[in-house]
Amino acid sequence: xxxxxxxxxxxxDSIRSAIxxxxxxxxxxxxxxxxxxxxxxxxDAGRSDYRAAFNAAHLAMAVVDRDxxxxxxxxxxxxxxxxxxxxxTHQCAADLVDLASEARTWGAYQEVLxxxxxxxxxxxxxxxxxxxxxxxxxxxxxxxxxxxxxxxxADISDRRDLQARLRHLQMHDPVTRLPNRALFFERLSAALxxxxxxxxxxxxxxxxxxxxxxxxxxxxxxxxHRVGDRLLAAVAGRLTLCADQSGYGRTGGHLVARLGGxxxxxxxxxxxxxxxxxxxxxxxxxxxxxxxxxxxxxLSVSASIGVVERAAAGTSATGLMQAADTTLYWxxxxxxxxxxxxxxxxxxxxxxxxxxSSTLRPAVxxxxxxxxxxxxxxxxxxxxRGVEALVRWNxxxxxxxxxNRFIGIAExxxxxxxxxxxxxxxxxxxxxxWQIEQPSDCPVFVSVNVAVRQVWDxxxxxxxxxxxxxxxxxxxxxxxxxxxxxxxxxxxxxLQALQALSDMGVRIAIDDxxxxxxxxxxxxxxxxxxxxxxGSFVRGFRYEEGAHPNPxxxxxxxxxVQLAHRLGLTVTAECVETAGxxxxxxxxxxxxxxxxxxxxxxxxxxxxxxxxxxxxxDDPR
Numbered sequence: 001x002x003x004x005x006x007x008x009x010x011x012x013d014s015i016r017s018a019i020x021x022x023x024x025x026x027x028x029x030x031x032x033x034x035x036x037x038x039x040x041x042x043x044d045a046g047r048s049d050y051r052a053a054f055n056a057a058h059l060a061m062a063v064v065d066r067d068x069x070x071x072x073x074x075x076x077x078x079x080x081x082x083x084x085x086x087x088x089t090h091q092c093a094a095d096l097v098d099l100a101s102e103a104r105t106w107g108a109y110q111e112v113l114x115x116x117x118x119x120x121x122x123x124x125x126x127x128x129x130x131x132x133x134x135x136x137x138x139x140x141x142x143x144x145x146x147x148x149x150x151x152x153x154a155d156i157s158d159r160r161d162l163q164a165r166l167r168h169l170q171m172h173d174p175v176t177r178l179p180n181r182a183l184f185f186e187r188l189s190a191a192l193x194x195x196x197x198x199x200x201x202x203x204x205x206x207x208x209x210x211x212x213x214x215x216x217x218x219x220x221x222x223x224x225h226r227v228g229d230r231l232l233a234a235v236a237g238r239l240t241l242c243a244d245q246s247g248y249g250r251t252g253g254h255l256v257a258r259l260g261g262x263x264x265x266x267x268x269x270x271x272x273x274x275x276x277x278x279x280x281x282x283x284x285x286x287x288x289x290x291x292x293x294x295x296x297x298x299l300s301v302s303a304s305i306g307v308v309e310r311a312a313a314g315t316s317a318t319g320l321m322q323a324a325d326t327t328l329y330w331x332x333x334x335x336x337x338x339x340x341x342x343x344x345x346x347x348x349x350x351x352x353x354x355x356x357s358s359t360l361r362p363a364v365x366x367x368x369x370x371x372x373x374x375x376x377x378x379x380x381x382x383x384x385r386g387v388e389a390l391v392r393w394n395x396x397x398x399x400x401x402x403x404n405r406f407i408g409i410a411e412x413x414x415x416x417x418x419x420x421x422x423x424x425x426x427x428x429x430x431x432x433x434w435q436i437e438q439p440s441d442c443p444v445f446v447s448v449n450v451a452v453r454q455v456w457d458x459x460x461x462x463x464x465x466x467x468x469x470x471x472x473x474x475x476x477x478x479x480x481x482x483x484x485x486x487x488x489x490x491x492x493x494x495l496q497a498l499q500a501l502s503d504m505g506v507r508i509a510i511d512d513x514x515x516x517x518x519x520x521x522x523x524x525x526x527x528x529x530x531x532x533x534x535g536s537f538v539r540g541f542r543y544e545e546g547a548h549p550n551p552x553x554x555x556x557x558x559x560x561v562q563l564a565h566r567l568g569l570t571v572t573a574e575c576v577e578t579a580g581x582x583x584x585x586x587x588x589x590x591x592x593x594x595x596x597x598x599x600x601x602x603x604x605x606x607x608x609x610x611x612x613x614x615x616x617x618d619d620p621r
Contacts, residue, residue: 062074062093069092097136115142120139175258179256191269192316209306211304216231276309278341361418372389372392407451446473455494455498510532
């Protein structure tokens, strides 16, 4: 234990005064009129009284000279050290109470001996000759008027034991008797200190298995908290056994802790790599999945585990726990009853997703979005009949982002409503501008994707009517695309909204048809105008470059086209990339095509150039 210096004053002041008079060599100067000299008999009697008090005191004491040697010691100190008082005379005081084991304490002790420091107080663990150890508080202070120092030693073993018991209660979970969250983070922080890995030949790495029981709340709710606590204690026992068997038990320098609720952690210091952590995680999963017999109840539970293993240098306790918590979430999201290893790339994607989510709403107001358009081409004539509006996000940090990077986020947090309104208004305004700038008997229509949440969370019908009136675009020149999974099975408000839009004259298209429910019975009941065939069918049409087409794809597409035509629907094929695909789609009766054969999504100015032309494979655009 390190020593600390303090001011003057102690319980031994009166005894110190006695020692002062006994060893004084220079009498103190009188502060008043000179007193009559004391008789030798009275001086000897006083000294005898003080010596008797010194020897009878319960506080262990010794007088030490400036060389650090014991001048005299009392009976209490001799008893504490298991010897006789006379045997301590001329002994080195520092050796008796272990003052030289720490450089800081030794330096402070030397300063007290030289009179440069007023006091030293430190805690030392001493070993009694009979073998038992005791904790002591050692105090040294100069004796005024002399060159000597008074050493006092107080036995604080009982106090230390009480402190240790209180700390154990404070740092351990009462249900499982495992270290609790406070002790876990104390140990984790100490393990991550750089000094912990500078010596001792450690690996310099650290690992963590962060565990959560699957469905533990149901146990508490159905069987009660008493059974729940017994289950937690039983799980703790199995975790400790797994750690012991793997060489990571509490006595081996590693920690199994309950962090709260049904969350546990296994901390592996000086880990040797991810395989070591994976082996531990597998053993824990297997152990937890074995049935528990608790007070006549046979319970089966599982666990999800997030596993993190990394270099200790540069890692903080907060960062490690965030990574473990994220990985545990992945394990649960992937189906529970499994362990998952932390993946930096997956985490980077998650962090990016969070960053996008936090900036998505204000991005609309800040003008960070723009629309590009991909032509929808008549397969028979090769003329552009319409365009699909595709939103792009010019993010100030991540650059230009395509819809698949942020539309899902917008649907989750509800910002798709605001974004969808902006896309719809911008696309309709642009379609009207083309119509005005390039009058035609057959103006191009614009197709806009709509999320189901826009139907539920906003007045889509009212928004469309308002925007059409505002822009002057005819309803027949607007097409709204919904995915097959969103349209099939529609009932209630969504179906009513689709019907109202159709009655208004707006086209309704089913996007990615053939990949969802494919419940063809709904086609006759829904107000749908267009089927957009998923690109997976079209890819099977390729003959070029040695590709082997799938005859079944052509049969399915031909059947779908014929069915759609009989129901009064038109069919658009997505992902048309080659002239051969376009020819085969034309042969089976498909109406329009969309894909790189004609053009990628481009700025509205490029679409203006395509209107009235025949874009194709040789078109440099």
